[in-house]
Amino acid sequence: MADTIKVLLVDDHQVVRRGLRTFLEVQDDIEVVGEAADGAEGVALADELQPDVILMDVKMPGMDGVEALRKLRELDHRARVLVVTSFTEQRTVIPALRAGAAGYVYKDIDPDALAGAIRSVHAGHVLLQPEVAGALLSQEEGGTGAGRAGSLTEREREVLGLIADGRANREIARALVLSEKTVKTHVSNILMKLDLADRTQAALWAVRHGLSG
Numbered sequence: 001m002a003d004t005i006k007v008l009l010v011d012d013h014q015v016v017r018r019g020l021r022t023f024l025e026v027q028d029d030i031e032v033v034g035e036a037a038d039g040a041e042g043v044a045l046a047d048e049l050q051p052d053v054i055l056m057d058v059k060m061p062g063m064d065g066v067e068a069l070r071k072l073r074e075l076d077h078r079a080r081v082l083v084v085t086s087f088t089e090q091r092t093v094i095p096a097l098r099a100g101a102a103g104y105v106y107k108d109i110d111p112d113a114l115a116g117a118i119r120s121v122h123a124g125h126v127l128l129q130p131e132v133a134g135a136l137l138s139q140e141e142g143g144t145g146a147g148r149a150g151s152l153t154e155r156e157r158e159v160l161g162l163i164a165d166g167r168a169n170r171e172i173a174r175a176l177v178l179s180e181k182t183v184k185t186h187v188s189n190i191l192m193k194l195d196l197a198d199r200t201q202a203a204l205w206a207v208r209h210g211l212s213g
Contacts, residue, residue, distance in 0.1 A: 005122050008051035008079070009035045010042035010068065012060040016107070020055060020084075023111045030118060039068030046072060051079050053122050056101070058085045058092055069099035080121045080166070084114070097200045102166060103127035124166030126203045151193045157211060159186040163199055164206035 007030055009017045014037070021032045033049045036042035039056075040063040046054060054072075058065040069081055080102040085092070093104055102121040105114065120127045152160065155176075162172045169187065173180045187199070196202050 004029055004031045005053055005118060006031050006033045006049070006051045007118060008033060008042065008045055008049060008054045010037075010039065010045075010054060010060075010065070011057040011084075012037050013057075016057075020114075024115070024118075027115050030115065039063030039065055039071070042068050043071045043075070046077055046079055047075070053118050054079050054081045055084045055118070056081050058083060058087055058096055066095045066099050069096060069101055073100040078168075080124075082117055082121050082127070084109070097128075098198050121166070126164070126166055126200065126207075152190065156186050156190050156193070159183060160190050160202060160206045161211045163187070163190075164203045164211060166203070 007024060009020050009032060011017050011020075017035045017037075021035070024030050024032050033051055034045045036045050038060045042054065042056065043063070056065045056068060063071075065083060065085070072079065072081065081100065082103040082105065083096050083101045084105055084107055086107045087093075096104060103117055103126065105117055105127070109117070117127050158176060159172055162175060167175065169180050169183045172178070173183045176183070178186075187202075190196075190202060191198070194202065194205060196205060
């Protein structure tokens, strides 16, 4: 099926992987293409199998999920990573999002909701549990980002809207007919003007202020 979402499972617990595979294999539009027991194996399989979405645990022996996310970002991998974990502490959540996770959900998520989350991040959206989004928005409000929308140029507002839609710099460049270098400059200017730390905060800021698609 042309529209099938290819999923890679990365979790050190075989029982968890088996449970995820059993559920996901009954979804008409989702195909589990592989499994990995740690971050290093996950990165290697991502390169080999080219999944659309990776379900990644955070705490794993060897290379953990955060380090694997950083490695995937270094490699400019196209896969969207949805963190599926039992860890709820901000000290675990925030690094994963900063490393490039497209979403963060807990292992007690309803199975149908998980399938919906996979479809959502595959479509380019940032997906967070309400309490995770709340924590990040609280951080954002603690800075000086709010109230600075007027400092953005029209082009920067367009770029920010596409960031909120989950677009990578390459995709933004294509959509706006710009060079990727120019897009990177716009992103840096946006973060500086809004006093935000990263793209995740920028995406949440855009959603909060009505700049997302």
